[in-house]
Amino acid sequence: MAYLFVPLHSASYTTLNVPGFKGAYNSAWAGYVSAIMTTVMLSMYGFLLVNSGIKKDIDTEVGLIIACTPISDFSYLLSKMLSNLMVLLTIVCCTFVVSIIMFFMRGSGYAFVLANFVVPYLILAVPAMFLVASLAVLAEVFLGKKNVLQFLIYFMLFGITMAAINSRGANNLMTLIDPFGLKTITSSIAHEISSQFHTDIQNPSFGFIFSGQKPFKVFIYEGIHWQLPFLISRLLWVGVSILLVYFSSFFFHRFDFKQTAVSKKPVAEVRQTNGPNLAAAGINRSLMPPVVTDYSIFPFVKTELLLLIRKGNKWFWLVNIGLWLAMCFAPLAIAHAYLLPVLWFLQVTRWSDLATKEKTNRLHYFTFAAYRPLFRILPAQILSGVILAIAMALPLLLRYAIAADLYSIVNLINGAVLVIVLAVAIGIITGGKKLYEIIFFMLTYAVINKLSFADYLGSMVHGNRIGYIVILTGLNAAALLLSFMVRSYQSRHL
Amino acid sequence: MVLEIKNLTKKYNKHKTGLTDYSITLENGILGLLGPNGAGKSTLMKIISTISKPTQGTLFLDGIDIVRNPGHIRKILGYLPQDFGVYPNLNAYEFLKYIAAMKGVGGRGLNQRIEVLLEGVNLMADAKRPIGTYSGGMKQRIGIAQALLNDPKVLIFDEPTVGLDPEERVRFRQLITELADDCIIILSSHIVSDIETIADEVAVMQGGRLITKGSQQDIMKHAENKVFEVLVAPALMPEFKSKYSVIDTSRQQDQVRVRYISELNATAPSSTPVKAGLEDAYLFLTQSNV
Ligand SMILES: Nc1ncnc2c1ncn2[C@@H]1O[C@H](COP(=O)(O)OP(=O)(O)OP(=O)(O)O)[C@@H](O)[C@H]1O
Ligand SMILES: [Mg+2]
Numbered sequence: 001m002a003y004l005f006v007p008l009h010s011a012s013y014t015t016l017n018v019p020g021f022k023g024a025y026n027s028a029w030a031g032y033v034s035a036i037m038t039t040v041m042l043s044m045y046g047f048l049l050v051n052s053g054i055k056k057d058i059d060t061e062v063g064l065i066i067a068c069t070p071i072s073d074f075s076y077l078l079s080k081m082l083s084n085l086m087v088l089l090t091i092v093c094c095t096f097v098v099s100i101i102m103f104f105m106r107g108s109g110y111a112f113v114l115a116n117f118v119v120p121y122l123i124l125a126v127p128a129m130f131l132v133a134s135l136a137v138l139a140e141v142f143l144g145k146k147n148v149l150q151f152l153i154y155f156m157l158f159g160i161t162m163a164a165i166n167s168r169g170a171n172n173l174m175t176l177i178d179p180f181g182l183k184t185i186t187s188s189i190a191h192e193i194s195s196q197f198h199t200d201i202q203n204p205s206f207g208f209i210f211s212g213q214k215p216f217k218v219f220i221y222e223g224i225h226w227q228l229p230f231l232i233s234r235l236l237w238v239g240v241s242i243l244l245v246y247f248s249s250f251f252f253h254r255f256d257f258k259q260t261a262v263s264k265k266p267v268a269e270v271r272q273t274n275g276p277n278l279a280a281a282g283i284n285r286s287l288m289p290p291v292v293t294d295y296s297i298f299p300f301v302k303t304e305l306l307l308l309i310r311k312g313n314k315w316f317w318l319v320n321i322g323l324w325l326a327m328c329f330a331p332l333a334i335a336h337a338y339l340l341p342v343l344w345f346l347q348v349t350r351w352s353d354l355a356t357k358e359k360t361n362r363l364h365y366f367t368f369a370a371y372r373p374l375f376r377i378l379p380a381q382i383l384s385g386v387i388l389a390i391a392m393a394l395p396l397l398l399r400y401a402i403a404a405d406l407y408s409i410v411n412l413i414n415g416a417v418l419v420i421v422l423a424v425a426i427g428i429i430t431g432g433k434k435l436y437e438i439i440f441f442m443l444t445y446a447v448i449n450k451l452s453f454a455d456y457l458g459s460m461v462h463g464n465r466i467g468y469i470v471i472l473t474g475l476n477a478a479a480l481l482l483s484f485m486v487r488s489y490q491s492r493h494l
Numbered sequence: 495m496v497l498e499i500k501n502l503t504k505k506y507n508k509h510k511t512g513l514t515d516y517s518i519t520l521e522n523g524i525l526g527l528l529g530p531n532g533a534g535k536s537t538l539m540k541i542i543s544t545i546s547k548p549t550q551g552t553l554f555l556d557g558i559d560i561v562r563n564p565g566h567i568r569k570i571l572g573y574l575p576q577d578f579g580v581y582p583n584l585n586a587y588e589f590l591k592y593i594a595a596m597k598g599v600g601g602r603g604l605n606q607r608i609e610v611l612l613e614g615v616n617l618m619a620d621a622k623r624p625i626g627t628y629s630g631g632m633k634q635r636i637g638i639a640q641a642l643l644n645d646p647k648v649l650i651f652d653e654p655t656v657g658l659d660p661e662e663r664v665r666f667r668q669l670i671t672e673l674a675d676d677c678i679i680i681l682s683s684h685i686v687s688d689i690e691t692i693a694d695e696v697a698v699m700q701g702g703r704l705i706t707k708g709s710q711q712d713i714m715k716h717a718e719n720k721v722f723e724v725l726v727a728p729a730l731m732p733e734f735k736s737k738y739s740v741i742d743t744s745r746q747q748d749q750v751r752v753r754y755i756s757e758l759n760a761t762a763p764s765s766t767p768v769k770a771g772l773e774d775a776y777l778f779l780t781q782s783n784v
Contacts, residue, residue: 299592
């Protein structure tokens with residue numbers, strides 16, 4: 001996981017954007033900027049990493065054992081929060097180490113000051129991770145298994161917070177309330193620049209801004225003189241995090257669920273009808289028709305589709321149908337660039353365990369003992385995923401067909417395949433679904449923000465049409481090949 | 495049919511060994527596998543089912559190497575894993591159809607097969623609701639039904655009676671005995687009485703090794719003239735337990751009736767010899783091998 005974040009965060013060094021200026025690469029700049037970027041990135045994606053601690057206990061039924069131990073709800077949730085925190089802090093440590101290594105590798109000639117790395121990480125990243133860890137617990141307590149809803153609400157909150165931080169109105173209160181401590185950094189950078197160049201600049205902003213090569217001036221950043229109120233505000237955030245966990249402990253279900261689909265008949269009644277049957281027990285083998293072998297994959301495709309469709313809350317289909325209808329009538333470009341990627345992303349939990357659910361549902365005993373599972377079950381899984389993705393894109397496909405736009409049709413189909421083979425490949429390789437969910441989210445975020453390198457469904461204009469198609473198809477083929485190779489290795493090395 | 499297992503060893507990692515140099519030969523009929531937790535019963539069954547590969551050793555079914563050629567046994571295999579899961583969103587029909595597809599069973603008769611099986615494990619009344627809402631025993635019965643889908647000739651049941659109520663236990667035993675004529679059936683259990691009533695042969699294993707295998711009479715001979723009963727005052731029980739291996743205790747007024755194992759010449763005073771059962775023999779074998 002850390003591996004994922006390192007290139008990601010180093011790639012986003014450019015995202016601390018001060019128009020027209022760049023910081024000299026000294027210890028303070030390297031340490032502070034990597035600390036901020038780690039804080040922001042981990043606050044955004046770290047939530048996805050840790051928001052399933054309680055769910056794991058539910059799935060493994062360890063929860064039931066916990067429920068009858070004397071542990072209090074608060075201690076249990078706190079321990080979950082702390083283990084979330086450990087995961088996040090491990091990643092923070094990794095990026096911390098990497099940022100130091102990077103500093104030496106770049107060899108900018110400035111002196112290495114360890115404190116300029118340690119202090120911002122400690123003061124900015126750690127309290128923020130407290131908050132993320134406790135929000136993950138909060139989300140699980142209140143929203144339970146509604147994963148997608150958790151994501152959406154969290155990212156809305158995150159977006160609002162970031163917007164508030166990026167807004168110009170810099171006042172002291174804002175600085176203290178800001179959970180990531182970013183305002184402090186950005187205004188100190190702005191201050192530094194204006195004192196060095198006597199220009200009043202806009203506050204630096206965060207976000208994926210790729211502003212090409214423009215001339216810039218270099219300024220020297222020396223870090224921050226931390227002020228007591230700010231330090232106290234960090235401690236307050238840690239306190240708030242723990243309070244949030246305490247608050248949620250009053251609403252914790254303690255693994256006591258209502259049966260979701262209760263049997264219509266009371267148990268006693270079933271028993272009664274069973275009683276007289278006992279004499280006729282056993283299997284009447286003479287009634288059994290002879291075994292007919294049938295190695296087609298269509299029964300799998302059917303079952304996999306059933307599983308895909310039934311997954312999650314069925315009311316969610318109302319949202320899906322709403323978006324689907326909207327795609328029929330919205331302007332073509334909007335439907336393609338926004339509605340479809342969003343609709344596809346909303347299915348993320350349907351697809352993310354496409355190839356791993358045998359294992360998580362402990363059905364792999366059956367699967368791996370089946371007749372040629374590699375060439376029957378895996379293709380069926382991929383096929384059913386693609387069928388669903390294409391069904392969702394159907395309005396667009398039809399509209400492009402009417403417009404005789406073959407290029408877009410090919411792109412859409414390639415995109416549908418990509419979304420699925422990505423899920424399958426990542427699922428098979430990592431054995432889990434988290435990484436795919438995160439990557440798919442980032443992909444969707446990037447596509448909606450019109451970053452052309454992330455355009456997996458051809459919603460943007462590309463210079464070389466054929467080249468684009470070739471690249472996408474190649475990616476799909478590579479992911480497919482990889483999945484088959486790894487799965488075949490796995491089924492031989494159980 | 496003959497299943498020949500020779501010198502099987504399964505190492506999970508450097509320190510964990512599931513089976514050590516295990517050899518056994520099976521023919522048509524029911525073999526009961528007895529052994530304490532961690533004895534390697536599930537490990538053995540997984541290897542026979544070709545789910546897991548042995549580190550060393552060979553398995554031959556009618557002369558065909560099934561480690562190299564797992565397809566040969568998979569076609570005629572029915573396996574009930576000890577710890578299996580289901581897709582909670584499918585109902586019993588859909589689930590069995592899915593497993594049938596895995597086993598390559600299909601055709602027009604499939605629906606009828608499934609109905610006969612569901613009838614056989616007494617799940618017809620609940621066949622149309624999601625398996626996620628089943629009770630533990632009902633889920634176990636679905637597992638039994640799926641093992642029988644392809645008319646198997648080698649049937650492996652890992653603790654099949656777990657979670658079944660007494661009625662269903664009886665039903666399961668009947669079902670097994672009916673199938674036994676032309677199949678190799680292996681079942682493991684902790685409940686000696688479950689195996690006692692139906693197994694043609696019993697294999698006792700411990701610590702990844704086979705201790706003994708034979709007919710029930712053969713096994714019981716191990717404990718012959720070694721089982722005794724005596725009345726002991728409750729206060730003296732700890733001392734008694736430290737001296738003898740106790741099989742069973744029951745309260746009798748203010749004393750405890752103790753069933754224990756001992757050599758004939760070393761019994762506690764005023765003990766009476768009793769006839770040894772399979773359970774006594776099993777406990778004798780596993781305790782004396784510790
Ligand atoms: N996947 C595994 N990895 C490592 N060790 C394992 C694994 N599966 C089993 N073992 C070890 O192998 C040994 C035999 O286990 P096995 O499951 O075969 O026992 P068992 O006889 O089925 O026990 P039980 O009656 O509890 O089901 C045990 O010591 C166990 O710890
Ligand atoms: Mg076992």
